[in-house]
Amino acid sequence: MKRPARKIGLILVTVGALFWGVGGTVAQKLFQNYAVDVNWLVTTRLLIAGILLLTVQFFLKDRKQIFQIWQHKHTALQLIIFGIIGMLAVQYTYMMSINYGNAAVATLLQYLAPVMIILYLVLRRQSVLTKKDVITVTLALLGCFFLLTNGSISNLSVPPPAIIWGILSGVALAFYTLYAVRLLAHFDSLVVVGWAMVIGGFMLSFIHPPWAVDLSQFDVDGYIYLIFVIIFGTMLAFWFYIESLQSLSPKETSLLSSLEPLAAVLTTVFWLQEHFGFWQWIGTACILFMILLLALGTKTPKLSDD
Template sequence: MNRRKGIFLVITGAIFWGIGGTVAKKLFDEYQIDVNWLVTTRLLIAGFLLLAIQFFRADRSQIFDVWKNRQTAFHFIIFGLVGMLSVQYTYMASIEHGNAAVATLLQYLAPVMIIVYLLLRKLTVFTRTDMWTVTLALLGSFFLLTNGSVSQLSVPATAIVWGVLSGIALAFYTLYAVPLLKQYDSLVVVGWAMIIGGFALGFIHPPWQIDIETLDLEAYLYLIFVILFGTMVAFWFYIESLQSLQPKESSLLGSMEPLAAVLTTVFWLKEPFGIFQWLGVLCIIGMIFLLAINKGSTSQDPPTINEKPLITES
């Protein structure tokens, strides 16, 4: 029963992540929601909700313990600004300039970036799995972004730049989170990271600065979905799935996120996708499955992007 519950949670969470990005695109295009405002609002609300969940759990003292040590507090601030805020903002900016499918798939290049980083630092060796991973990622990106034609890009260059930056930010986020997650519960780490990132971006675009007269009931429902389901609930479900599933299984099932983003972008937002772009989608999803299946095969293997609890948008 626990295993079935874990499978349900991780699949539901991944689907929420993928759909959340598509819904955000709807808000950008039809309601002219500012990306700065949306990132600020979703980070602050989701962060406070995650800490509220932790408050009603056994070890609530962790919520404030993180600020008792100066070095730990500094690491949390770096993680919140360079990790969480960068991941959220670059991902949303890529969606705003392009679409949720391309943004999500580009963000899933993060494992390749982690492999390259570990190779440069001589912390791992280049394996056959790494070779296939890099090949699938590069081939998939080429088909996805060019639709098989080198003469023109199928998505705006700005969206590609933000998407690649999102992958880099996610790679940093994954690596930097490891020591923090060894000391504190995941809800505490990510909850505070969201609040720090949202508070910092709030100086540029405060969450109360929005013209509510331009929003109708449908827009508010979209906002609720992005903030609660596409951010807070998706993360919470993924965390809970790790209680009854192996990380490898959660990572594998988490690949439903880019699939959900692609399907909702194509069939709900009616974004055109060419045959070569579909081939690119298959290549990148194949890369994710390959990483998930081979995860943990050796102690030197790099972590995958879902090996630690993450919030994308995805």
């Protein structure tokens, strides 16, 4: 591995993770300041980012794969399932959690997906519960407790709908991660994820067409936020992550991708001025440590964003 290529890989995965984390916070800004409809934002975000990823595949990689994936009924059906139950579900539940709560809590709850994968594999007897798994699950449960209650059982610090959507986002990401393996074994990730985004955006457009929107309340800042969420927080974030795998190990990319929840927390607290109590910071630290523990392991589930 050439050193310059490695340096580029480190830069790409770092920037990609930061884009993911900040993208969630910027989406929260759109919900709060511009009354953007969640359905419209998810539809628009998926359609545009998906088309852009397929465009990158067409010009920079094997363009034949873009349509080869549709030539067999089996892979076509898998792609449709992945696009709706995987991609659309992940994006929609994550944005709904942000809409009802904030980007920091939504991102941290979504990052419980690796724990859900561990438990799923153990229950299916495809994996054995190890001491490390027990520590990981314990950290996740403690982190959630402190994050959502701020140490007080009688008082939730986060609105219940935000918690429900956030947990569903983690479940959706766990499915997304496990189900994507079979498609990624035969096709480039840009093809799989690009089409999944287009499928998800197309399905949701029946509920909220992307053209049915009133942008009259948008100022220059509003358009900048919107462009950031679509281009930087979705399309470039994923592309940079995938490209980093060309020069870094999966362990390194997973470790550095833990910058996403950290970026979401810091920008939510210091930019949007969301209050975080002492025990919520303890909960955040538990979840971040859990992510690092998983990333440093030999078998790290690869996380994909939002």
